[in-house]
Amino acid sequence: MSQTIIEPVNDSADLSKEPLLQIRDLEVGFQTQHGLVPAVRGVSLTLYAGQTLAIVGESGSGKTTTAQAIIKLLAGTGKITGGQILFEGRDLAGLSDKQMQDVRGRLIGYVPQDPMSNLNPVWNIGFQVEEAIKANNVAQGKAAHQRTIQVLQEAGLSDAEDRLKQFPHQFSGGMRQRVLIGIGLSARPKLLIADEPTSALDVTVQRQILDHLGTLTRDYGTSVLFITHDLGLAAERAEQLVVMYKGKVVESGPSLEILANPQHPYTQRLVAAAPSLASRRIQSAKSDAADDVEIFSGGSLDTTLVARAAEREQAAETADLIKVQNISKMYRIRTKGLKYTELLAVNDVSFAIKKGTTTALVGESGSGKSTVAKLLLQLESITSGQIEFDGQDVAGLKGAALLKFRRRVQPVFQDPYGSLDPQYNVGNTIAEPLLAHKIGTSAERQARVRELLDQVSLPWATRYRYPSELSGGQRQRIAVARALALKPDVLVLDEAVSALDVLVQGQILNLLTELQTELGLTYLFITHDLAVVRLVADNVCVMQKGRIVETASTDEVFDSPRESYTQELLAAIPGGNFQFGR
Amino acid sequence: MIWYTGKRLLQMIPVFFGATLLIYFMVFSLPGDPIAALYGDRPPAPGVIDQIRAQYNLDKPFIVQYFIYIGNFFQGDLGTTYSGRPVSDVMAKAFPITARLALLALAIEAFFGILVGLIAGLRKGKLFDTSALVVSLLLISVPTFVIGFVLQYVFAVQLGWARTTVSSEAPLNELLLPALVLASVSFAYIVRLTRASVSDNLNADFVRTATAKGLSRRRVVGVHVLRNSLVPVVTFLGVDLGSLMVGAIVTEGIFNINGVGGTVYKAIKLGEGPTVVSFIAVMVVIFVLANLLVDLLYAALDPRIRYAK
Numbered sequence: 047m048s049q050t051i052i053e054p055v056n057d058s059a060d061l062s063k064e065p066l067l068q069i070r071d072l073e074v075g076f077q078t079q080h081g082l083v084p085a086v087r088g089v090s091l092t093l094y095a096g097q098t099l100a101i102v103g104e105s106g107s108g109k110t111t112t113a114q115a116i117i118k119l120l121a122g123t124g125k126i127t128g129g130q131i132l133f134e135g136r137d138l139a140g141l142s143d144k145q146m147q148d149v150r151g152r153l154i155g156y157v158p159q160d161p162m163s164n165l166n167p168v169w170n171i172g173f174q175v176e177e178a179i180k181a182n183n184v185a186q187g188k189a190a191h192q193r194t195i196q197v198l199q200e201a202g203l204s205d206a207e208d209r210l211k212q213f214p215h216q217f218s219g220g221m222r223q224r225v226l227i228g229i230g231l232s233a234r235p236k237l238l239i240a241d242e243p244t245s246a247l248d249v250t251v252q253r254q255i256l257d258h259l260g261t262l263t264r265d266y267g268t269s270v271l272f273i274t275h276d277l278g279l280a281a282e283r284a285e286q287l288v289v290m291y292k293g294k295v296v297e298s299g300p301s302l303e304i305l306a307n308p309q310h311p312y313t314q315r316l317v318a319a320a321p322s323l324a325s326r327r328i329q330s331a332k333s334d335a336a337d338d339v340e341i342f343s344g345g346s347l348d349t350t351l352v353a354r355a356a357e358r359e360q361a362a363e364t365a366d367l368i369k370v371q372n373i374s375k376m377y378r379i380r381t382k383g384l385k386y387t388e389l390l391a392v393n394d395v396s397f398a399i400k401k402g403t404t405t406a407l408v409g410e411s412g413s414g415k416s417t418v419a420k421l422l423l424q425l426e427s428i429t430s431g432q433i434e435f436d437g438q439d440v441a442g443l444k445g446a447a448l449l450k451f452r453r454r455v456q457p458v459f460q461d462p463y464g465s466l467d468p469q470y471n472v473g474n475t476i477a478e479p480l481l482a483h484k485i486g487t488s489a490e491r492q493a494r495v496r497e498l499l500d501q502v503s504l505p506w507a508t509r510y511r512y513p514s515e516l517s518g519g520q521r522q523r524i525a526v527a528r529a530l531a532l533k534p535d536v537l538v539l540d541e542a543v544s545a546l547d548v549l550v551q552g553q554i555l556n557l558l559t560e561l562q563t564e565l566g567l568t569y570l571f572i573t574h575d576l577a578v579v580r581l582v583a584d585n586v587c588v589m590q591k592g593r594i595v596e597t598a599s600t601d602e603v604f605d606s607p608r609e610s611y612t613q614e615l616l617a618a619i620p621g622g623n624f625q626f627g628r
Numbered sequence: 629m630i631w632y633t634g635k636r637l638l639q640m641i642p643v644f645f646g647a648t649l650l651i652y653f654m655v656f657s658l659p660g661d662p663i664a665a666l667y668g669d670r671p672p673a674p675g676v677i678d679q680i681r682a683q684y685n686l687d688k689p690f691i692v693q694y695f696i697y698i699g700n701f702f703q704g705d706l707g708t709t710y711s712g713r714p715v716s717d718v719m720a721k722a723f724p725i726t727a728r729l730a731l732l733a734l735a736i737e738a739f740f741g742i743l744v745g746l747i748a749g750l751r752k753g754k755l756f757d758t759s760a761l762v763v764s765l766l767l768i769s770v771p772t773f774v775i776g777f778v779l780q781y782v783f784a785v786q787l788g789w790a791r792t793t794v795s796s797e798a799p800l801n802e803l804l805l806p807a808l809v810l811a812s813v814s815f816a817y818i819v820r821l822t823r824a825s826v827s828d829n830l831n832a833d834f835v836r837t838a839t840a841k842g843l844s845r846r847r848v849v850g851v852h853v854l855r856n857s858l859v860p861v862v863t864f865l866g867v868d869l870g871s872l873m874v875g876a877i878v879t880e881g882i883f884n885i886n887g888v889g890g891t892v893y894k895a896i897k898l899g900e901g902p903t904v905v906s907f908i909a910v911m912v913v914i915f916v917l918a919n920l921l922v923d924l925l926y927a928a929l930d931p932r933i934r935y936a937k
Binding site: 117119121122143147148149150151152155156158160163164165166167168169170177178181182213215226229230233 | 831832833834835836837838839840841842843844845847851852855856929930931932
């Protein structure tokens with residue numbers, strides 16, 4: 047794909063002919079012991095004033111590196127090895143550190159990815175905003191203080207004046223991201239680089255913040271370079287798309303065109319796999335003419351998923367394997383001296399899961415969904431209520447009976463980096479549950495490991511490798527293999543695919559559905575992402591503030607959500623604004 | 629915070645009684661008869677020994693001795709040494725000298741340690757960094773008395789810039805060389821601690837964001853890297869202040885300083901219960917206060933740490 051220069055969108059009136067940012071054949075490499083490893087290879091893109099351009103790609107595609115190269119904040123040993131970054135005609139690649147300092151903040155603002163780690167924990171919010179204002183000479187002294195309040199209010203913190211002296215840890219993730227957006231826009235830069243500005247946030251918060259960011263940049267006439275892994279999100283928020291793969295631009299052009307007619311095979315796969323798009327696709331497949339589906343399924347990766355999801359209605363009637371009745375979990379939080387406040391994390395929750403089906407538990411962070419998982423897994427005791435598994439009350443299980451229950455109900459957690467022991471090779475990791483339950487001889491365990499690796503489509507040679515040598519997707523496969531080692535009946539998947547790239551996510555979801563058919567597994571799928579739910583779940587329980595607000599089959603939830611909260615969650619799935627096939 | 633401080637100060641009471649009781653018991657259990665030892669090879673008349681024993685309450689059971697001691701302690705009477713000097717006099721002479729030495733050493737190691745550690749952290753992998761690492765390794769691995777004797781020989785004997793031994797008044801300028809020796813090992817640790825902390829923080833996301841705001845390099849390092857990096861260093865300094873204040877037997881020995889370390893050492897050898905226990909009691913209080921100071925500084929440096937009331 048050599049088409050590099052993007053034509054401006056014709057409907058924006060105020061476009062000047064001179065592009066604001068023009069990257070030409072950018073090359074970035076990282077110095078390692080084995081020489082220079084290229085991360086960005088000949089990237090070119092053009093952004094005009096007032097435009098929003100999104101760079102899309104999976105992790106490792108070089109999208110963040112490209113963005114960081116623009117303001118010359120490459121991590122570690124990163125270096126620009128070739129090409130030009132023309133900003134208003136001036137090549138940023140050739141500027142000195144001192145000159146760059148004047149560009150950063152004042153001309154180019156930056157909103158980083160993770161709001162948790164991007165504010166200095168030891169300085170208060172007001173200080174961190176004010177220093178940006180002073181450094182860029184927007185205002186000094188008392189005026190700077192006034193401006194700080196104004197910037198934060200514009201960023202959506204209405205009580206900014208009272209909260210200036212508070213520290214980052216006293217703010218929620220969404221509020222911190224508002225602060226970072228405020229800092230990025232504080233000097234009214236001409237260009238704002240937003241690097242996955244909301245990927246760490248809940249969907250509804252994500253939507254609010256992106257809406258707000260969109261309004262601000264439109265009001266100020268700021269151009270936005272938007273970096274994201276979510277194609278649906280990118281297409282919704284930007285007029286222009288640049289798709290990157292392995293350090294190269296594989297496709298670029300107006301968003302809707304790319305979405306409707308992806309040319310490069312990678313883009314096609316990406317369009318096919320993006321859960322937000324896939325779930326919309328299922329939606330339109332059910333409601334509208336069948337050609338809509340064809341338009342968007344250029345790739346075939348998820349066609350099985352789509353087909354399976356569409357067939358869910360004919361799920362067989364079987365007995366309930368898990369029956370959760372009116373469970374509650376109360377935490378006592380010590381506040382002052384000997385006083386406690388009580389936090390009802392799970393409030394009177396009931397649901398049932400039939401054998402061989404998938405039930406999704408959906409909600410934002412803090413809704414209590416993970417606590418339900420812990421209660422079900424008997425990792426924490428319930429305060430009141432009853433959990434029945436296969437007709438047996440599990441609440442009071444002890445010793446051998448508890449061990450037996452654990453064998454049948456296995457968890458897979460979100461973080462494939464954190465849930466594998468870095469000192470254990472893959473073979474040992476998978477064999478560990480067998481060892482813990484004293485199952486089989488050494489040779490039999492080896493055979494089982496082999497079988498399991500085969501089931502999760504990993505080569506037998508993987509057994510000698512360590513978690514650090516594997517990709518996120520491979521690690522999550524290992525975690526699934528480990529969970530399957532004891533031939534359980536139920537897998538509790540707590541955000542098991544949330545940390546993965548879309549394509550990898552698609553693969554794991556595919557694997558999980560295959561394993562379900564093959565082994566007759568029952569899943570409790572915990573996630574914040576309704577789009578993923580659409581692909582895998584038979585039934586959905588929507589949780590809010592410790593309660594289940596809506597329980598229904600997946601189709602009912604998507605077709606006719608009853609609760610306003612569910613509707614809000616559905617609306618927050620990116621890509622909702624597209625008119626499919628119309 | 630006030631509540632927290634108060635609670636910590638109250639905790640000193642059991643620590644004080646526990647430590648003094650334990651030390652008293654240990655000194656009591658030391659083998660040998662301290663009074664007999666006073667007279668060397670020529671034993672005095674039997675009546676004299678009994679009289680001295682009675683005078684120092686050595687004829688009573690251990691626990692009674694302890695309570696007599698504690699009772700006197702709270703009346704301001706710390707007892708007397710076997711040579712007849714009041715223990716309070718000995719303390720009043722030894723502690724100021726040690727305090728001067730300790731604070732001087734602390735100032736030297738903190739200032740130079742943080743400075744060198746910061747520069748090394750900023751220039752990781754460069755010549756300055758590598759040399760700092762080698763020098764600090766050297767200082768850590770060479771025993772203090774070797775460093776002490778070498779510095780004493782070079783600066784006092786060869787160059788004549790300092791006195792070989794410190795006079796009994798121990799003015800600050802004479803304490804400079806011993807303080808340097810005392811500071812050397814901790815200096816090395818502080819360099820390494822600061823360096824690691826700075827280089828970690830340099831890669832932190834918030835430092836990149838600070839640079840992206842348009843701040844100068846100097847401000848990014850001074851405001852966003854340094855303060856965050858000081859948290860572990862301050863912990864170390866606080867603990868070190870405690871151990872410096874209770875004296876340094878080796879360094880005091882080399883430079884003939886009449887500080888706490890040497891005095892306690894001599895008292896232990898003589899089995900002088902009241903002297904040892906009184907010194908240790910004060911040391912315990914100093915240690916607890918130093919630790920409290922660390923915890924309070926910790927909270928001042930890192931607002932995320934707020935102690936429960």
